[in-house]
Amino acid sequence: MIRSAWRQLRMAVALLTRVPVGYPEDARDEDVGPSAACYPIVGALVGGVTLAAYYGAGAVWDGPALPSVVALVAWIAITGGLHVDGLMDACDGLLSHRPREEKLRIMKDPQVGAFGALGLAGVLLVKLGALASLPWDRVWWAMLLAPVVGRLSMVYAGAAFPYARAEGGMGGSFAGGTGWRHFAVAVALTLAAVAAVREPRAWACLAVVAVCVWWVARRIARSLGGMTGDTYGALCEVTEAFALLAFGAAIP
Secondary structure (H helix, E strand, O other), rough: OOHHHHHHHHHHHHHOOOOOOOOOOOOOOHHHHHHHHHHHHHHHHHHHHHHHHHHHHHOOOOOOOOHHHHHHHHHHHHHOOHHHHHHHHHHHHHOOOOOOHHHHHHHOOOEEEEEEEHHHHHHHHHHHHHHOOOOOOHHHHHHHHHHHHHHHHHHHHHOOOOOOOOOOOHHHHHHOOOOHHHHHHHHHHHHHHHHHHHHHHHHHHHHHHHHHHHHHHHHHHHHOOOHHHHHHHHHHHHHHHHHHHHHHHHOO
16 A cells, blocks of 8 residues: 555656656556645645745845745746646637637647736736745745645546546546545645644635635636646646735735
């Protein structure tokens, strides 16, 4: 059992980050879904790298501005830009207001359009502004939890909605293999992370973010008839932005 759990965690880290853990040699497409249960752990890893970059930059520069920029760059770098790429493709398709099949076709186009560029700029600016505005006593737990919640949103989308494309691929394997039991494990890991920071305000923020994720995911699935690999990444990015905004809100 421990060996199986380690294998799933290794797959999750290899899929979602640039950490050189190596992809299991005997991995199959149907193993992608079960590894989703470990996504919150990957989120904690991403958050740890981001937080280290923030504090490292803070030791060099005064004020929150430059440390926030460095943290955001590290955030993107540790994932290899995987989710921001999905965000751009998803924005190009979803914001085109075309029929479903045309949206899916646009999302497969490797060229980035105006909607993709605007969507990326908007989300990154929100993240940067939220990071720079975080009260000092919330920085550490907000940066740790936002990537955790972001990756939980992907597991929810994989369990709750079908794959939108007729052809398979990695996204199809994720959607087909991710079930509610994997989501339940991911939720338990996320709740454990929130409990570990011992911050009562984090619970209220988590509830607000959960409602936002539910609404955004349903809107995407209704527009496309399901989810794609791009929309999983887009949902993760948007959820992280929601989380940073919620964690930085003026909650007493």
